[in-house]
Each structure stands twice: as structure tokens, then as C-alpha cells.
Amino acid sequence: MKIDPVKFTQDLIRCPSVTPLDAGALDVLQSALEGLGFVCTRLPFSEEGADDVDNLYARFGDAAPNFCFAGHTDVVPVGSKDGWRSDPFAGEITDGILYGRGASDMKGAIAAFVAAVSDFLEGHREIKGSISFLITGDEEGPAVNGTIKMLKWLEENGEKLDYCLVGEPTNPGKIGDMAKIGRRGSLNTTLTVVGTQGHVAYPHLADNPIPRLVKMLDILQSHTLDEGTEHFQPSNLEVVTIDVGNTASNVIPAEAVAKFNIRFNNLQTDQGLQDWIRAVCDSVGGTYRLEMKASGDAFLTPPGRLSILISDAVRKVTGETVELSTTGGTSDARFIKNHCPVSEFGLVNKTMHKVDECVSLHDLELLTKIYREILGDFFKG
Known part of the structure; x- marks a missing residue:
């Protein structure tokens, strides 16, 4: 046929x-x-x-x-x-x-x-x-x-x-x-930094999570994961959204959330990248939550x-x-x-x-x- x-x-x-x-x-x-x-x-x-x-x-x-x-x-x-x-x-x-x-x-x-x-x-x-x-x-x-x-x-x-x-x-x-x-592999991450809501005029009574989130993202984004290999381009981390859900100009938000994706080559592993992300967040300090899921190795x-x-x-x-x-x-x-x-x-x-x-x-x-x-x-x- x-x-x-x-x-x-x-x-x-x-x-x-x-x-x-x-x-x-x-x-x-x-x-x-x-x-x-x-x-x-x-x-x-x-x-x-x-x-x-x-x-x-x-x-x-x-x-x-x-x-x-x-x-x-x-x-x-x-x-x-x-x-x-x-x-x-x-x-x-x-x-x-x-x-x-x-x-x-x-x-x-x-x-x-x-x-x-x-x-x-x-x-x-x-x-x-x-x-x-x-x-x-x-x-x-x-x-x-x-x-x-x-x-x-x-x-x-x-x-x-x-x-x-x-x-x-x-x-x-x-x-x-x-x-x-x-x-390349793909790792999706949601990072939520937790603070305390309060009035911007009384910052000592609140805890602004945004500066900590920005610092974490700066360390993560500026780090060179690798230089690539003969068959792979360098691994890269891309921040895709940052949200605080705050519509008021006089309120310090309680949480700040960022989402990012890492496309990684075979010099990296899913678990190794997750451990690195946690270490960076720990180095900045404060309370945070991480949701990480790899969609492929x-x-x-x-x-x-x-x-x-x-x-x-x-x-x-x-x-x-x-x-x-x-x-x-x-x-x-x-x-x-x-x-x-x-x-x-x-x-x-x-x-x-x-x-x-x-x-x-x-x-x-x-x-x-x-x-x-x-x-x-x-x-x-």
C-alpha cells in the first residue's frame, strides 16, 4: 500500500x-x-x-x-x-x-x-x-x-x-x-519572600520583603552558571515576573513573589541547581518559600x-x-x-x-x- x-x-x-x-x-x-x-x-x-x-x-x-x-x-x-x-x-x-x-x-x-x-x-x-x-x-x-x-x-x-x-x-x-x-533541562522556580505589612511612614513596625527579593534575584541573575560545552550553549537563568500585588503607595507589602526559569546544560543537574538557589536565599536571610519543579533533564x-x-x-x-x-x-x-x-x-x-x-x-x-x-x-x- x-x-x-x-x-x-x-x-x-x-x-x-x-x-x-x-x-x-x-x-x-x-x-x-x-x-x-x-x-x-x-x-x-x-x-x-x-x-x-x-x-x-x-x-x-x-x-x-x-x-x-x-x-x-x-x-x-x-x-x-x-x-x-x-x-x-x-x-x-x-x-x-x-x-x-x-x-x-x-x-x-x-x-x-x-x-x-x-x-x-x-x-x-x-x-x-x-x-x-x-x-x-x-x-x-x-x-x-x-x-x-x-x-x-x-x-x-x-x-x-x-x-x-x-x-x-x-x-x-x-x-x-x-x-x-x-x-537542555528546564527548572521552573517560584520564590516568595515573606515580610510584615505596615505603613510606609512607620517602617520600623513593618518588614519590607522587596529589598531581600531584589538582592536574591541580583545574586542569582548575575552568577555565571557555566560557559557551555562543545554541544551545549551556556546555562541561563531568566526572571519572568516579579509581583507584590500592592495597589497602594503608602503600604509596605507582606510578600513579594518572583518566578524564574533556568535552562541548563549537562554540566548542571536539577538537584544541584535547587541546592544553589536555596543557598543563595539563605545567604540573604529572612523568611522565604521556594517552589521548584524540573520539566526535563x-x-x-x-x-x-x-x-x-x-x-x-x-x-x-x-x-x-x-x-x-x-x-x-x-x-x-x-x-x-x-x-x-x-x-x-x-x-x-x-x-x-x-x-x-x-x-x-x-x-x-x-x-x-x-x-x-x-x-x-x-x-x-
Whole structure:
């Protein structure tokens, strides 16, 4: 069965799968994969305090090595539909450009990989290994009922991944610009400094928390965490908001709150950063509260077989030399890295999460060819 990546992208876009809704997207994918001979398993998960999410694991073959393609069919909200040139879930094509929510992030990449697999399997039904899909409906959401639980299910059921390619849109300008071989970690912090409310004319009867908060932030912000590494840019701390909730000019507030985020490389650890933040706050003194939560660890898949497969395929198809990068935000690769080598390569990311998100038909064709080359090289011999 031959899969057309353009039509398949349209079919997926026409399922309005805004997190946590599936809206039939996994049905479309499962039907195509079963038609190619994959054994499909739906993995719905639920957890108190989070939305129920449906997921899909599909595998062709039962031998090692298992080459897995990971991704997500859920998409972010469209915002105001009035700002779109056409219905964001219509999948319309104008002048060689396919528009729709999820076109680049990442229904287009899923369609390209399915099309590449369909082409590859036409002449390679007896492969020495397996091809699998790990597709979640919870990547754009809280990510608690998706990839994490799927990976646990794989372990419990004897399913091992040997290599994983994630189809996130990694290219800033054109297909072949960039692949991700790692990601920085992310630590979100809320710092609340506690004082005593009072009249500004009687400061000795109050305790202003703002100067202590400012001093803490100054020490934290001015400290150089590291200089970066060969594969990572320097870790950075960014203050995103400072609030006291005070509308009066003659009142010293009782509390002052700041929120900041640290994006850190593999020279840092979540726990190490938390210990440093507490030490800084202790050095300033006073009463304070800290809420800290890491949304992902820093990780690196050192250049090796997987990055060579991507680089060689990109060079064959486009003539470009792909940059192996760790820039950008987090992705579900942060969970997969605990199970096997993982890298990311997909479409151009210029329009992801934006109004009029789109992908060129030419880029879909190029990505399909690149994925096809990766499969051919991986299973060669």
C-alpha cells in the first residue's frame, strides 16, 4: 500500500486533535499502519487531576534491532479562527503550501515517516529487525498520560527500543538545517519572600520583603552558571515576573513573589541547581518559600550511528550538511533518552504554534525521501 504524504497530512489535520482530544487522529494513523502490516496497540491512560489521553504503539517485525519513530498527534489550540486564511482544520493547499494546525508540528512529519515506511516495505518485507511507532496524544499538554507511561508499558511487556527518531520540527530555515541530538533541562522556580505589612511612614513596625527579593534575584541573575560545552550553549537563568500585588503607595507589602526559569546544560543537574538557589536565599536571610519543579533533564546523545544516519540521508537528498544541535525547548525525547539513543529531525519550525501554520509540499516530499534513506541505511545488510 502506497501512502501519499500530502494526502495523509491532510487526513491528520482534518482531525481537530487539540490536547487532550484525539478526534480520530490515531484511528487514521492506525488504519494506515495496519494496512502496512503493523501490529497496533492502543494505550489509553488516565490519572487523577489530568485529562485522559489515548496513545498508539505500532510495530512491524518482532526481531531486534527496533528502529522507532516517535511523535504526537495532539496540537495546540488555534487561537482566533478569524486570523487564519482558511479553516485551520481543513488542510487546504494554496500555491504549493498546505495550511492547518499541526502541519509542521508534527502531523506532517508523521505522514512523511508513514509514507517513507510504505515505500521502504514495498521492497523489504523481510527486514532484519523491526520498525515501530510511538505516538502520543499528550505532548502539547502536561505530558503525564503519554510518552512516560507508554515507555513504562513497553518495559513491562518486553518491548525494547534500540534507536529512536523523534519527528519534531527541528529546521529553522530549510529542510536539512538542523537535527537535535540533545536538549537542555528546564527548572521552573517560584520564590516568595515573606515580610510584615505596615505603613510606609512607620517602617520600623513593618518588614519590607522587596529589598531581600531584589538582592536574591541580583545574586542569582548575575552568577555565571557555566560557559557551555562543545554541544551545549551556556546555562541561563531568566526572571519572568516579579509581583507584590500592592495597589497602594503608602503600604509596605507582606510578600513579594518572583518566578524564574533556568535552562541548563549537562554540566548542571536539577538537584544541584535547587541546592544553589536555596543557598543563595539563605545567604540573604529572612523568611522565604521556594517552589521548584524540573520539566526535563539535560541530555545528550553523543554523535554516533543515529546522527550519522540522519546526516548522511540529509546530504544525499538535499546536499546540505546538517547541524547537530541541542538548542530550543523540551520535547518527549527527554523521556526516551533513558531507554535508547534518541535524536530529532523533522520539518521547518517557522510556523509551528502560529496562525496559518503550514508546510510546503516540497518539504513534505524532501522529508519523506530523507526518512526513506534513513530506513534503507539502517536496515542495509
